[in-house]
Amino acid sequence: MMDWIRTATLESYPEVARSVGLDPDRMLWRAGIKPSLLADPEGLIAGRAVAWLLQSSAVDADCPHFALLLAARRTVATLGPLSLLLQHEPTLGDVIQALVRYQNVLTETVSISMEDAGESMIVHLRIMVELDHDARQSIDLAMAALAHAFTAIGGDLWRPESAHFVYRAPANLAAHRQLFGCPVEFDCLFNGFVCSAQALRQPNPGADPQMLHYARNYLELLRKPVEHVPLEERLRRSLHVRLPMGRATLDQVGADIGVHPRTLQRLLEKQGLSFAMVLGEARRELAIRYLQSWGRPLSSIAGLIGYGSASSFTRWFRTEFGVAPQAWRASARQAKGALAEAAR
Numbered sequence: 514m515m516d517w518i519r520t521a522t523l524e525s526y527p528e529v530a531r532s533v534g535l536d537p538d539r540m541l542w543r544a545g546i547k548p549s550l551l552a553d554p555e556g557l558i559a560g561r562a563v564a565w566l567l568q569s570s571a572v573d574a575d576c577p578h579f580a581l582l583l584a585a586r587r588t589v590a591t592l593g594p595l596s597l598l599l600q601h602e603p604t605l606g607d608v609i610q611a612l613v614r615y616q617n618v619l620t621e622t623v624s625i626s627m628e629d630a631g632e633s634m635i636v637h638l639r640i641m642v643e644l645d646h647d648a649r650q651s652i653d654l655a656m657a658a659l660a661h662a663f664t665a666i667g668g669d670l671w672r673p674e675s676a677h678f679v680y681r682a683p684a685n686l687a688a689h690r691q692l693f694g695c696p697v698e699f700d701c702l703f704n705g706f707v708c709s710a711q712a713l714r715q716p717n718p719g720a721d722p723q724m725l726h727y728a729r730n731y732l733e734l735l736r737k738p739v740e741h742v743p744l745e746e747r748l749r750r751s752l753h754v755r756l757p758m759g760r761a762t763l764d765q766v767g768a769d770i771g772v773h774p775r776t777l778q779r780l781l782e783k784q785g786l787s788f789a790m791v792l793g794e795a796r797r798e799l800a801i802r803y804l805q806s807w808g809r810p811l812s813s814i815a816g817l818i819g820y821g822s823a824s825s826f827t828r829w830f831r832t833e834f835g836v837a838p839q840a841w842r843a844s845a846r847q848a849k850g851a852l853a854e855a856a857r
Contacts, residue, residue, distance in 0.1 A: 520556035521554035524587075524591065540566060546566065577683050585657070603716060605712055608662065610627070613627060624637075624641050637754045639703075649680050664694065678697070751766045753795065811826060
């Protein structure tokens with residue numbers, strides 16, 4: 514899987530780092546990022562390096578809302594070529610649809626999808642990079658970028674009803690409340706926003722149909738055709754969104770990736786796979802990732818991978834890994850502590 518993010522994401526990093534007492538060049542070098550790369554906003558940087566930089570900066574500066582400080586200085590232009598299209602989409606609903614369609618132009622590290630919930634629309638956001646540390650800073654930056662795209666274009670008319678985060682609530686919510694401007698909820702089953710149907714229909718006063726046509730034609734040239742994205746990767750993205758919703762079925766995933774269920778089965782069989790195998794692998798991957806977040810309770814993890822209770826999750830985990838999840842977590846924590854001690 515590709516793992517990149519536009520350099521423009523870190524455009525304000527030096528300034529923000531200095532504001533919290535960090536040496537930006539030192540932090541960038543530690544993350545494996547040459548400081549000179551930030552001079553080219555259209556350059557590409559490894560997503561894992563950016564995630565590590567954000568997390569390390571938050572820890573070293575004792576600033577849990579570091580990513581939000583960085584996000585507060587972003588502009589719509591940070592989104593690159595996609596910003597032109599978004600500014601001329603006629604409604605918020607169209608803006609979100611464009612973000613979903615052209616997200617590969619923006620980055621390969623975040624997946625955006627939509628779920629119709631009747632009078633509301635749920636916008637799901639998922640970090641697609643596998644990290645060996647807390648993903649909170651990466652989640653905050655991606656969520657803030659999406660919220661900023663809404664409000665920078667449509668103003669207060671496009672405020673979401675609520676913002677949702679999978680991690681536990683921080684001790685101080687002031688930064689979240691100020692940046693998102695809507696109720697914020699934590700320890701949820703998904704990262705994303707709930708937008709009312711009324712907000713989705715709100716017109717964009719700055720939309721220009723001619724510019725919209727031009728921008729769409731340009732983005733189509735840049736967009737990676739879906740058939741060029743490996744089938745397993747398309748499945749993985751869909752499953753990561755649908756498992757917490759309890760809707761990771763063959764029919765629903767097939768609809769997400771634009772492949773008829775019977776065709777999807779045949780394509781998987783050609784690769785020696787089955788839908789159940791891919792689903793199981795996604796569950797195993799997510800279970801380990803969530804268990805490495807030490808503070809997340811088993812009941813929450815169970816829901817995130819599609820189980821109704823901690824006991825059913827425990828039975829499944831023991832079958833898959835030969836040990837109870839509590840024991841796995843304790844062993845992993847002990848191993849991490851031993852590595853940290855050896856590195857001193």
